[in-house]
Amino acid sequence: xxxxxxxxxxxxxxxxxxxxxxxxxxxxxxxxxxxxxxxxxxxxxxxxxxxxxxxxxxxxxxxxxxxxxxxxxxxxxxxxxxxxxxxxxxxxxxxxxxxxxxxxxxxxxxxxxxxxxxxxxxxxxxxxxxxxxxxxxxxxxxxxxxxxxxxxxxxxxxxxxxxxxxxxxxxxxxxxxxxxxxxxxxxxxxxxxxxxxxxxxxxxxxxxxxxxxxxxxxxxxxxxxxxxxxxxxxxxxxxxxxxxxxxxxxxxxxxxxxxxxxxxxxxxxxxxxxxxxxxxxxxxxxxxxxxxxxxxxxxxxxxxxxxxxxxxxxxxxxxxxxxxxxxxxxxxxxxxxxxxxxxxxxxxxxxxxxxxxxxxxxxxxxxxxxxxxxxxxxx
Numbered sequence: 001x002x003x004x005x006x007x008x009x010x011x012x013x014x015x016x017x018x019x020x021x022x023x024x025x026x027x028x029x030x031x032x033x034x035x036x037x038x039x040x041x042x043x044x045x046x047x048x049x050x051x052x053x054x055x056x057x058x059x060x061x062x063x064x065x066x067x068x069x070x071x072x073x074x075x076x077x078x079x080x081x082x083x084x085x086x087x088x089x090x091x092x093x094x095x096x097x098x099x100x101x102x103x104x105x106x107x108x109x110x111x112x113x114x115x116x117x118x119x120x121x122x123x124x125x126x127x128x129x130x131x132x133x134x135x136x137x138x139x140x141x142x143x144x145x146x147x148x149x150x151x152x153x154x155x156x157x158x159x160x161x162x163x164x165x166x167x168x169x170x171x172x173x174x175x176x177x178x179x180x181x182x183x184x185x186x187x188x189x190x191x192x193x194x195x196x197x198x199x200x201x202x203x204x205x206x207x208x209x210x211x212x213x214x215x216x217x218x219x220x221x222x223x224x225x226x227x228x229x230x231x232x233x234x235x236x237x238x239x240x241x242x243x244x245x246x247x248x249x250x251x252x253x254x255x256x257x258x259x260x261x262x263x264x265x266x267x268x269x270x271x272x273x274x275x276x277x278x279x280x281x282x283x284x285x286x287x288x289x290x291x292x293x294x295x296x297x298x299x300x301x302x303x304x305x306x307x308x309x310x311x312x313x314x315x316x317x318x319x320x321x322x323x324x325x326x327x328x329x330x331x332x333x334x335x336x337x338x339x340x341x342x343x344x345x346x347x348x349x350x351x352x353x354x355x356x357x358x359x360x361x362x363x364x365x366x367x368x369x370x371x372x373x374x375x376x377x378x379x
Contacts, residue, residue, distance in 0.1 A: 027056055034064045034073045037081035047071040047083070061101050065093070076101035079122045087135040088119055088127050099123065111152050111177075118152070128152060133160040133177060141190040142174060142182045145220075156180045156193070167208040171216065183208065185216040192217040194231050201239050201247035202231070214249070224264040238263075242270045245292060251275040253306040254289040254297040261308075268308075269293040278330075286330055300330040307331040 029035055034054055038047055048067030056062045063074040072089040075081040082102035084092060092098070100121035109118045109128065116130035125139035136159035138146050149155040157177035163184070164173045171185040181199055184191035185208070194202055198221055206212025215234035224230050228242035236252040242264070248271040250258055264270050268291040278286040278298075286300040295310035296318075309317060309331055321328060 027054065027062075029054055032062065032064075033075045033081050034062050037073050037075065037083065038064075038066070041083060047073070055098070057097055059097075059099065061098050063098060063101075065089075074098070074101040076122065079103045082106075082119075084119050086117070087129050088117060091127060091135045091137070100125065109152050111157060114158070116152065116158065128159050130158045130177075133158045136160065136162050136174075138174070142184065145182070145191070145193060146176075155195075167216070168210045171208060173207075183217050188216070189218065192220050192231075194221050196229075197241050197247045198229055198231050198239050201241070201249065202233075205249060224270075226264070226270075228264055228270060230264065240264060240271055245270045245272055248272070249274045250289050251287060251299070253299045254287070257297055257306045257308065258289070267293060267310075268295045268297075275299075298331045303330050303332050305332070307334050309335065 029050075032054055038050075041047060046068070048069075048071070051065045051067055054062060054064040060076045060078075061074060062076070063072055065072050069085040070089045070093075071083055071085045072092060073081055073083045074092075079101040080103070082105045084102055084106045088106060092100070100123040103120050103122050106117050106119045109116050111130075114130055114132060116128060118126060118128045120126040123139075124143070125137045126143055127135050127137050129135040138159050146154075146156055152158060155178065157180070159174065160177050161173075161175045164175070166173050166183075167185070169186075171183065171188075174182045174184075174191075176182075178195065179199060180193055180195040182191040182193045194217060202214065202217075205214045207214070208216045214237060217231060218234050219232040221229050221231045224240070224242070226242055226244075228240065230238055230240045232238050236256055238250050238255045238259070239247055240250065240263075241247040250271055254275055258266075258268060258271075261268055270292050272290045272292055275287050275289040278288050284300065284302060287298070289297040289299075291297075293310070294314060295308055296314055297306055297308050299306040307330075313335060317328065
């Protein structure tokens with residue numbers, strides 16, 4: 001399976017804040033800041049009675065659990081005393097010993113008609129709960145981007161998972177309700193987000209798994225002209241999506257040229273499909289990426305570089321190869337600057353028996369030897 005879930009209820013903030021805390025002898029409950037908070041909230045009418053003893057840890061956290069709604073109150077001198085309940089407190093109780101103290105009381109949050117709750121901790125994490133998706137922690141740079149994009153009510157929606165172990169243990173994915181995922185390569189770049197059809201395409205290619213056709217993301221998803229989007233991938237590859245073309249993967253060589261030409265905002269427009277294999281000589285790797293504005297980017301193992309061709313020149317080139325079945329060879333130059341599409345592009349030599357080039361509507365091949373030429377050479 002593409003994603004292996006982390007151990008049950010073990011979320012990112014558990015590992016990131018794992019600081020040993022040894023319980024100390026129970027203090028005087030009557031002088032506890034946790035009791036003072038409980039009383040300020042309304043005591044038993046709000047939280048019920050205390051369950052067991054208050055816990056005091058060497059890391060400075062004091063906490064107690066109460067009988068109503070699994071309410072927990074935590075206190076640390078730098079954070080103050082705050083309460084949490086339900087699925088949020090149960091997730092917090094899953095970290096033993098406790099390593100984070102709440103920095104705010106649990107508050108209600110909503111996304112439209114979807115009700116939920118949220119809380120923040122002093123270790124750089126927040127937990128968001130909704131009836132539909134449960135309680136999940138969001139922390140670090142992911143939380144920074146989540147907040148910058150509107151949190152629960154913004155672009156990403158509710159978290160629907162904790163951090164999921166992927167890439168054979170080399171990183172994580174965290175998912176959100178609005179078809180968004182954050183991919184985070186361990187020890188490398190900050191996490192990057194991708195959504196919708198781009199995410200579907202990335203997953204269909206295998207994502208960052210070891211057997212995948214693609215690698216980890218190197219950028220957030222970026223808005224492009226005409227309502228489109230793009231994202232960049234390690235190895236200088238890119239995925240591009242528009243409502244008219246769908247999502248397409250552009251390989252590294254063509255992608256570098258494409259971006260240098262302005263990407264979707266440039267003269268090529270959006271790619272019509274993935275970079276694909278062209279028919280070629282046995283053992284030869286030859287690829288083309290086609291674009292909506294009738295441009296093509298051509299790349300071959302035996303040709304240094306990636307070259308473009310467009311307009312009538314490309315039409316003629318492709319028509320010759322398609323209709324006649326004659327391989328002209330892969331381009332090894334771009335059209336001459338300022339010359340328009342009617343100037344020839346030099347093809348690759350195909351041995352001494354044939355050399356071909358194309359202009360606006362012309363092709364030529366090396367002529368067969370005539371008898372006169374043979375006679376002259378014989379003399």
